Amino acid sequence: QQPVQSPQAVILREGEDAVINCSSSKALYSVHWYRQKHGEAPVFLMILLKGGEQKGHEKISASFNEKKQQSSLYLTASQLSYSGTYFCGTEGSGNTGKLIFGQGTTLQVKP
Amino acid sequence: GAGVSQSPSNKVTEKGKDVELRCDPISGHTALYWYRQSLGQGLEFLIYFQGNSAPDKSGLPSDRFSAERTGGSVSTLTIQRTQQEDSAVYLCASSLTGAVFNEQFFGPGTRLTVL
Numbered sequence: 001q002q003p004v005q006s007p008q009a010v011i012l013r014e015g016e017d018a019v020i021n022c023s024s025s026k027a028l029y030s031v032h033w034y035r036q037k038h039g040e041a042p043v044f045l046m047i048l049l050k051g052g053e054q055k056g057h058e059k060i061s062a063s064f065n066e067k068k069q070q071s072s073l074y075l076t077a078s079q080l081s082y083s084g085t086y087f088c089g090t091e092g093s094g095n096t097g098k099l100i101f102g103q104g105t106t107l108q109v110k111p
Numbered sequence: 112g113a114g115v116s117q118s119p120s121n122k123v124t125e126k127g128k129d130v131e132l133r134c135d136p137i138s139g140h141t142a143l144y145w146y147r148q149s150l151g152q153g154l155e156f157l158i159y160f161q162g163n164s165a166p167d168k169s170g171l172p173s174d175r176f177s178a179e180r181t182g183g184s185v186s187t188l189t190i191q192r193t194q195q196e197d198s199a200v201y202l203c204a205s206s207l208t209g210a211v212f213n214e215q216f217f218g219p220g221t222r223l224t225v226l
Binding site: 034 | 115142144146152153154155156159161167202206208209210211212213214215216217218219220
């Protein structure tokens, strides 16, 4: 079952914050976040494993609530370089690297 | 070191023809994945190889699609009797192992256009 991301698209001004959500109807063991810039390959951001941990990467952080079967990606003080499409990938068993990706959230940061 | 490479970068074919897409994973990576990305869409899982285990083919959309991985390294995705709906970017990724905590490294993709 494909996870559902929201919103589908968001436009920000530099310096503003954004939250991207990823929800699944199935139990999750892990959530992976990737960013894809136009015409490029997806690039890894972070992995969150079962345990409700929060992770950070510069001004991008994420949380994972396995009870609610959802994860959120937080982008603070956004920069132009944050523009792209963000995908969450989910895995339910902890036994495989096979991911089911959401449909993506397109983020555009304007000057 | 070198990243994941894919060839060709672009492929235009006529409906009904067979095509082969190649993926060279990062050296030493035992897990290899194929995804399909249609215009403006997400990443659709196709197939997953892990070491010498039987591949997980659960994402292949029809029996026209097949893939193999030779010697635990290079992989080829074959689409027989191509249809226009097969037009998409085909992405390959590899990871150090098939463990859930390994990040996947993506190649640049092959853009397939079926006329």
